[in-house]
Amino acid sequence: MTETFWDRAPRPLLGLAPMDGVTDHACRHVQKKFGRPAVVYTEFVAVERLDIGDAGMMKDFLYDESQRPIIAQIYGHTPDRFRRMAVMLCELGFDGIDINMGCPAASIVHRGSGAGLIRSPSLAQEIVKATQAGVAAWQQGATLRDDADAPAHLVAQVEARRRALPAAFQARRPIPVSVKTRIGYDAPQVQEWVPRLLESEPSAIAIHGRTLAQGYRGAASWDEIGAAAHVARQSKTLILGNGDVLSHQEALQRTLHYGLDGVLIGRGSNGNPFIFQPDTPDRSHLQDRYLHLRIALEQARVHEAWISKQNPYRFLSMRKHLGWYARAVPGASTLRRALVETSNAGEVERVLERYFAHRHAWEIAREKSVSTDSTDFTDKNLN
Ligand SMILES: Cc1cc2nc3c(=O)[nH]c(=O)nc-3n(C[C@H](O)[C@H](O)[C@H](O)COP(=O)(O)O)c2cc1C
Structure with a gap:
């Protein structure tokens, strides 16, 4: 397998977790400038928006070169839409594509998307494979223009963005596909859920230590995250833990203690990009x-x-x-x-x-x- 940014990133890998309504282009720009997280993700975007030709989506996919490696996060429940969206995201120059299998919002889960996929592991696998197939097709020369159902105005915008990219990011290179999920649906089930995900060979799994039923209540279970890392030990898939990390030191401790490749930090980074660095300024100064x-x-x-x-x-x-x-x-x-x-x-x-x-x-x-x-x-x- 060809090396990607996941292999080259420093260990422990501390990344900025995707947060809808929070980690937009401006937020990522300053988080990256002052905190230098190893990876950043866009807010999640529904794969259906490609069919609708929703140009507003292009704002969600806005980034600048300082944000690399940047991962586009998408959600949905229809494998073919993931395949087509993957081609578009490759054309837009993203370094990685992440599939959201962790969102607990009822409107999303009811349609079988987000954390709803934890209940449909076969569909989850199909979605990862379809996304990987989209990347492979793009590497072999496919473009969004080849997609007869892609609205023309969107094709034009994507092509304009592609032309403005540095040559290295226009090149057809391997774009890794990863997953962000939770430890279970109603109850922790990493022993069943994580092996199913691993079968589709995602490059990384970021796992939030709460079940869907918990939403954001209670504390994240790091023992369950550790169990996920244990399950994945023989695989090439990286495991990133996530949930309630509020300091740089805590991120290092969690990584070491639970045998992880790294940690994603969400709310702990709000107004505090320095959380990604060891020399976090002391707010008492x-x-x-x-x-x-x-x-x-x-x-x-x-x-x-x-x-x-x-x-x-x-x-x-x-x-x-x-x-x-x-x-x-x-x-x-x-x-x-x-x-x-x-x-x-x-x-x-x-x-x-x-x-x-x-x-x-x-x-x-x-x-x-x-x-x-x-x-x-x-x-x-x-x-
Ligand atoms: C306001 C908000 C929006 C979020 N949006 C997303 C999202 O778009 N995609 C995603 O995978 N997770 C999303 N999450 C979940 C976070 O990425 C993360 O898993 C969760 O907040 C736990 O980590 P933390 O305790 O470090 O914040 C969101 C969380 C919050 C608080």
């Missing part, structure tokens, strides 16, 4: 907290430039990030109230300018009051 606000502004600017410029309503999805970045700064609640009412990057900048001016004045006043109030303290400082 004021300077580091201010750094998070500068990152917030940078993300708002990328968001406006690429996502919300033509449609300011879309800036709403940026507001929760602003709240996360502003956590724990002095005067956080007032600042957050102001930030969550912003509608573009200019407004964010003005709120932050006011905040910094206020903090600066406050700090100067404090210094003055210290030096005039206590000669004793000043004397000590001079020594």
Whole structure:
């Protein structure tokens, strides 16, 4: 098997977990710049959107070169649609394709997609194989244009994106197919579920330590994740654990203790890209907290430039990030109230300018009051 980014990634492999409504292009851009996670995923996209010719999907598949290796995540329940979507994703230059078999949303599970696939292991296998077949067809020269059912406007957009890619990413190279799933449906069932997945030879399985029935309640079971790693030990498939990791150190400990290749971090990265690095700035230092606000502004600017410029309503999805970045700064609640009412990057900048001016004045006043109030303290400082 040819080497891919999964083989070349550092170990332990710490990646940014896909989060719908969170890990958009702007979020991934700053997470990658400041935290350098080994892999990032797009938000999940329904495979049906290719048939509908939904051009909005192209926003979900937006990325820049700094985000590589970047994995496109898709979901659905019809193998043939996965095969066709795989061709499109290869043309768009993605480094990997991931199949969502973990989403617990009732509307998705009822149709047999997302975590619903845990109940249909044969269909899950067919889907992985169909996606791999799409990649293989593309490697041998297939294009989206060959797909008679692909809407012409979408074909044109995909071709334009492909032409703008660096030559190395236009080249027909192997694109690994991976799966992201949960430990079970109603109850943990890794001993039955993981071997079925392994039969279809995905390059990696990221496994969230909760069942579908749990949703996001309770704690992730890392013992079950460890059991999945044990089951996969003889295979070439990488196993990444996922669920409730809140620090870099915890990610390393989990990887080592449970015999994993790495960990995906979702909510722990919200407003905190440094979680992927050993030298996580200590938020008890004021300077580091201010750094998070500068990152917030940078993300708002990328968001406006690429996502919300033509449609300011879309800036709403940026507001929760602003709240996360502003956590724990002095005067956080007032600042957050102001930030969550912003509608573009200019407004964010003005709120932050006011905040910094206020903090600066406050700090100067404090210094003055210290030096005039206590000669004793000043004397000590001079020594
Ligand atoms: C808001 C939100 C959106 C999510 N969207 C996706 C998604 O699109 N695809 C996916 O595979 N998982 C999705 N997840 C699940 C996460 O990738 C991850 O498995 C889960 O949050 C547990 O990891 P964490 O405790 O590190 O956040 C989502 C989770 C959250 C909180």
